[in-house]
Amino acid sequence: MSPPLPGLTRSNVGLEALSGVTLVAIAVPLNIGYAQIAGLPPTAGLYALVVPAVLYALTVSSRQVVASPDAAAAALVASSVGGLAVAGSADYLSMALAQAIISGLMFVACSVLKLGFLATFLSKPILVGFVGGLALDILVSQLAKMLGVRIESGDEFVDKVGQLVAGLDTVNWICVVISSMSLAILLVGRRLNRSVPWALVVLVVTTLAVVWADLASRGVSVLGKVEAGPPQLTVPQLELTVWLSLVPSALALTMVTMAEGLLVSRSYGAKNGYATDPNRDLAAFGVGNIASGLTGGFAVGSSTSRTAAMDQAGSRTQLPSIVAAALALLLLVFGTAVLEDIPSPAIGAVVAVAVFPLLGIPELRELWDLNRFELGVAAACFLGTLLLGPIPGIFIAFVLALVNLARRAASPAVDVLGAEADADHALTPLPTGRSMTVPGVVVMRFAAPIFFANVGQLDESIHAAVEAAQASPPEDGTPLAHLVLDMEAVTDIDVTGAEGFGECRTWLAARGVQLHYSRVRPRVAVLLGHYGLDEGTTAFGTNRAAIEALTTEVDSR
Template identity: 30%
Template sequence: MATPHREEREFPLPILQGIVPIKRSSLPTEVLAGLTFACLAIPEVMGYTKIAGTPVVTGLYTILIPMALFALFGSSRHLVVGADSATAAITASALAGMAVSGSSEYLALASLLALMAAVLLIAARLIGLGFLADFLSRTVLVGFLTGVGIQVATGEVPGMLGIEASGHGTLAKLQGLIQHYDQTSWPTIAVSLSVLVVVIGCKSLSPKIPGPLIAILGIIFCSWTFQFSAAGVTVLGAVSGGLPALSIPDVDWNWALFKQLTPTALSIFVVILAQSAATSRAYAARYEDKFSENTDLVGLGLANLGAAFTGTFVVNGSPTKTEMVASAGGRNQIAQLTTVAIVLVVILFLTGPLAFLPNAALSAVVFLIGVKLIDLKGLAAIYRQARSEFWIAVATAGVVVLIGVEQGIIFAMVLSLIDHTRRGYHPKNAIIAQSPDGGWHISPVTTSNQFKPGLVIYRFSHSLYYANTQRLSDEVASIVNRADPKLRWFCIEASAIDDMDFTAGYSLRNIHGLLQSKNIRLVFLLVEPDVRKELDRYGVTDLVGPDAYFDTGSDLIKAFQHQSKSPA
């Protein structure tokens, strides 16, 4: 293992995992990434307040305390936690009939949902649900991020054209775009194209040039100077400032209210768990980093506690914001902490200039981010190397685009589980045969190779459970029936078997009975200690005897040859 660079330092406590070790030479890049991200995220999170139905300033509050808490207590070096369209939409849908949108009562209920989600996330950590992230394969992650990219990019097209977005979902927005194309604003298109040209041009010159930052600052200055709003270009408008008040949600604390909000809180919890885990895993794979699902659960829970106690709505791990930071060169949570510091300054002193930011400029930048999330190279690689998994990735992307992000993630989890079950159901088992030089080699199960006359070594290459025990029984019967010469020993090489269920034990007892009826002895090679305990518990050892287990191939061969020389 390579020794750490001398500019890096380790931190002994189980916090700051997304920050340390710190490489001093990369600090300027991280700070610049945080500055760039702030310019992009500030208008975006204020836009999410329209979805959630909360005051505009609450969008800034989702960055201030929640993002800082996750940066300090989460493990992912890349995941950005903040306002998210999926959880904002779930919040608005649940609270629509409970209070007037934008009212103090409505905001208190939104904060209560954040508190309930936080409790569920921390409880999930205590009972160890972080493992759920392991059910997302690399294939479905490529499809997931591609679907998110298509959804994000498509959703920004109306804003780039100056058309009022209508409907929810990709298809609804496209339909609204077609129906209202006559509302296209040429000044708005000019703003969008200007931003696209600046961002793409800067990137073509050098990836280190902060194109989005230059574009956003430039367009704010031009909007202020030339009064874009007078030409029909919509801008953000006035944004109120001031720090949030620390308090618990001001609601009527009763069982009926919690009962009413619990299904929504559970839905939000599932979306946060799945989307955050998927995003963390995707970026950890991209940059060859490690992360802990359980530690991230704590970080996400604390972030939502911060949201609840500062009067804002649910926060979530965001693939869009994560890509914003990654695109700007951010490689750890220092970039996010820089953004927090900038937002603090903006809330206190600089909300005024944001009023001049054209909505189309934001749409153009987010459009480019969405396009970058579309991983065509990854899909092409999967297509060349694993055609069946390519269709899984495409299906995942399709569900994200056509139905929604949260449904796409759940669909991805189901597909991953099905793919895992399929592989376990149809393992690539083999016969171990002897090479001419005395070595060992693998042969297909369909061959009639015997290691020694009368001895077959059959390798089962997966855990034994209810879905593949029939395959085990069928292959054993087939090998025995076509054996020539007649078998005396049947050995199961079990090095790949790391678990067995009750059905597997039942099947092995039946296999022993079949072999015994043909005067064939059942033995085992390379059985793991835990699997041996399961064989003992399921009664298999009582049938085959404790001397039927061999730790090495040479011990097996010696025992077989000794038995062959013994008188019948």
């Protein structure tokens, strides 16, 4: 049986515990900010640091991924629950808790069904676009806080921008000074020493300034009273119809967290030399989200920024999450009064700096250089999420994923192969100026399963190759008599593919060309027989000697 915290030893326990202090210093201000984005009380962000974090740390396979509410989760909660209830109301909080529980149950179901592979379904461009759209929406809200302009956080992006522009004549210049100082400390401090919890420094300094100069009386918004006490068991009391209405947004939370969380887990495991189990990680996310919903928190996912901070601090176990949970609990029981005077402009600056990298500007620039189609996919997800909302955005992401998958599956590589003079040399794509592999023979390679989406391309490619070979015979005048299809990359044939391929065989026979198969997989050989496509000979190699032996044998019959 593996230890509760793999990687923890007597020699590193001190470093790991100290990393937990750093983690709580980073997480407290961010979680308060994310709770505000979600339209929830600050305690919802703090409660998510306690029981959910401990249970996740004890069940996850990753030694480093930190589970916590993040920007994407906060934005999804605000947009989805905000359409069903008024932010700040009891029903709103209950729905956010229920949403976390539903998402947790979905994670557990995915783990039981071993669906961890689904994390690869959302490609990088789709994630970049989706998360980038959420990030820009969040940044508009944080910019309003930094300027002291009041806007409705639950509104759509365009409405928020309109309110922000309309409210520019109400800018509070004290708020501007506070947020500017906060940004300077965060950005310069991070360059000087990344191990310092600069977000905590910002909140301490600006809170002291607010209290000393009584800036709250001069229009600077502060966090306000924060409820004290440990997390308690809270079962949301909602009608069944309300639970069902939360399923689509919970599914969106689950899919985004799954894709990002498993990617982060796998990358850090590979980087630091330990194995991870995606299905166990899904179960851990499930346990964490259910616990969060039952103890007053909201949806948790993988925190990329906090995980990176722990990696830079040298942490290689989950002990920091447990230490941070203990310290957060002490803060909730004894220290919430120190949070009341935290200025909103400073919180806005902290969240803005944390969220800005999620815009994905470097990734979009890279896509511009590498693949314009995938840049278009990212842009479509970005705009869909930004202008229509996260739920339509995730739907657009799935549709684009299917379109991208179908586009690639429907256009596999089809090569006409050429033979070198050396009989043992493997066949390679046919050089320019030649139409046959060897006199009388064309060898083609189809690099995909044959199914309804691509059988048309296979048919067109065979027609084009045969017509080219018959129109331009070799110098010795040998007519085309054989077409060999290299089947090594063909792993499956469906009914529509078999029907289209059968028509192609008939067309070849009418042109006086005999079809042969090369390097057929056992399962595909069974399918060829099942569909009545197995008539003819099979070559077991794709070099010149094998092809010439095949045609000699056939021609001698």
